[in-house]
Amino acid sequence: MPSTKQVLIGEISSSLEDYLEVIYFLSFAGKTARVRDIARSRNVAMSSVTNALKKLALRGLVRYEAREFVTLTSSGRSLARRLSERHRFLSLFLHDILGVEAETAARDACMMEHVLSSETMERLLSFSREVYAGRGADNTIKKPRRN
Amino acid sequence: MPSTKQVLIGEISSSLEDYLEVIYFLSFAGKTARVRDIARSRNVAMSSVTNALKKLALRGLVRYEAREFVTLTSSGRSLARRLSERHRFLSLFLHDILGVEAETAARDACMMEHVLSSETMERLLSFSREVYAGRGADNTIKKPRRN
DNA sequence: TTGACTTGTTAGCCACGGCTAATTTAATTA
DNA sequence: TAATTAAATTAGCCGTGGCTAACAAGTCAA
Numbered sequence: 001m002p003s004t005k006q007v008l009i010g011e012i013s014s015s016l017e018d019y020l021e022v023i024y025f026l027s028f029a030g031k032t033a034r035v036r037d038i039a040r041s042r043n044v045a046m047s048s049v050t051n052a053l054k055k056l057a058l059r060g061l062v063r064y065e066a067r068e069f070v071t072l073t074s075s076g077r078s079l080a081r082r083l084s085e086r087h088r089f090l091s092l093f094l095h096d097i098l099g100v101e102a103e104t105a106a107r108d109a110c111m112m113e114h115v116l117s118s119e120t121m122e123r124l125l126s127f128s129r130e131v132y133a134g135r136g137a138d139n140t141i142k143k144p145r146r147n
Numbered sequence: 148m149p150s151t152k153q154v155l156i157g158e159i160s161s162s163l164e165d166y167l168e169v170i171y172f173l174s175f176a177g178k179t180a181r182v183r184d185i186a187r188s189r190n191v192a193m194s195s196v197t198n199a200l201k202k203l204a205l206r207g208l209v210r211y212e213a214r215e216f217v218t219l220t221s222s223g224r225s226l227a228r229r230l231s232e233r234h235r236f237l238s239l240f241l242h243d244i245l246g247v248e249a250e251t252a253a254r255d256a257c258m259m260e261h262v263l264s265s266e267t268m269e270r271l272l273s274f275s276r277e278v279y280a281g282r283g284a285d286n287t288i289k290k291p292r293r294n
Numbered sequence: 295t296t297g298a299c300t301t302g303t304t305a306g307c308c309a310c311g312g313c314t315a316a317t318t319t320a321a322t323t324a
Numbered sequence: 325t326a327a328t329t330a331a332a333t334t335a336g337c338c339g340t341g342g343c344t345a346a347c348a349a350g351t352c353a354a
Contacts, residue, residue: 015311035332048312050333055310067319067332098270108267115258123245162341182302195342197303202340214302214349 007060014114017083018042019052020061023070024080032069086113086121093128154207161261164230165189166199167208170217171227179216233260233268240275 012020022041026033035053039046057064061076072080090109094100100108116124159167169188173180182200186193204211208223219227237256241247247255263271 013310036330044311045313046332047314047334051311094267094270098267098274100264100267100270104264104266108262108264111262112259115255115262117247117251117255119251120241120245120247120255123241123247127245160340183300191341192343193302194304194344198341 008058009060012059012061012079014111016052016056016059016061017079017114018110019049019056020072020076020080021083021087023062023072024077024084027072032071035070038070083113086116089121089125089128090116093124097128097131155205159206159208159226161258163199163203163206163208164226164261165257166196166203167219167223167227168230168234170209170219171224171231174219179218182217185217230260233263236268236272236275237263240271244275244278 019038019042022038023033026037026041035046035049039049042049053062053064053070056062056076060073061079063071063073087109090112091102091105094105094108095102098105166185166189169185170180173184173188182193182196186196189196200209200211200217203209203223207220208226210218210220234256237259238249238252241252241255242249245252
């Protein structure tokens with residue numbers, strides 16, 4: 001029988017999202033993401049990484065053959081990119097706009113990035129754009145919006 | 148030996164926090180929280196509730212004897228109150244300040260309430276106070292704070 | 295009182311996401 | 325080349341938090 005590799009679609013857990021992001025970062029600068037490094041970055045045992053890679057492969061997000069380099073597929077990469085943009089933006093927002101201490105901001109962002117709806121993300125984004133555009137927030141925030 | 152009921156301290160999972168909050172709401176208006184109702188509110192099977200109640204009892208957050216009424220202990224109640232305040236504030240923030248659609252705001256708040264650091268919560272709170280005080284946000288948000 | 299609901303609990307299953315220990319594979323070096 | 329070390333995988337465990345199915349206990353009506 002032809003090896004029809006089943007691709008699972010749909011939601012992915014926060015944990016798998018974190019793995020994906022880590023792989024994304026590690027594979028910058030031409031560096032290939034090795035199990036060891038992924039484990040180190042996520043602070044988990046290597047066996048946990050192996051396990052996660054299998055799941056990510058099943059969902060078509062990474063290319064993974066045992067003992068070979070891990071690479072992101074295009075959908076894996078675009079998901080990873082979206083996540084890391086969320087992350088970057090959220091910690092910026094928390095730190096620069098709200099004044100949360102950098103490390104805390106990063107930690108909180110790391111959890112928020114997995115759970116916020118895209119609607120909230122967009123609102124947050126346009127809100128900060130307004131702030132940075134120097135318009136102040138009055139325009140925007142003093143009267144609650146209605147949709 | 149005297150039945151020294153071990154009380155587990157420390158972190159509690161988001162799921163248990165949700166149970167606690169539901170019990171808190173259900174026990175308003177003198178209504179006692181019944182397993183059935185908790186299950187309905189959380190949209191889980193009754194057996195899952197039974198299970199959760201045992202854990203909450205072990206942690207000293209609820210008083211629970213099989214087939215009897217569930218009540219919050221004082222520490223359970225204060226945790227529940229804190230959570231529901233977080234929830235209320237977060238959905239208010241998302242909806243009224245950011246303009247996120249009410250239902251989405253509630254959903255997002257429900258996840259954020261379990262993960263945000265108290266530092267971020269405080270910042271968010273004082274930020275919105277400033278907004279509502281009519282000072283606009285310029286004062287506050289144009290220049291990132293330093294601690 | 296005796297069914298018949300309703301409510302709750304128990305038992306046993308599952309997926310997830312960790313872990314350790316043992317093993318296999320590959321790379322390096324003596 | 326042979327031995328050693330490092331990297332990766334496998335096997336098997338654990339807790340969490342769901343689920344269903346089966347059973348137990350009350351409650352209520354006929």
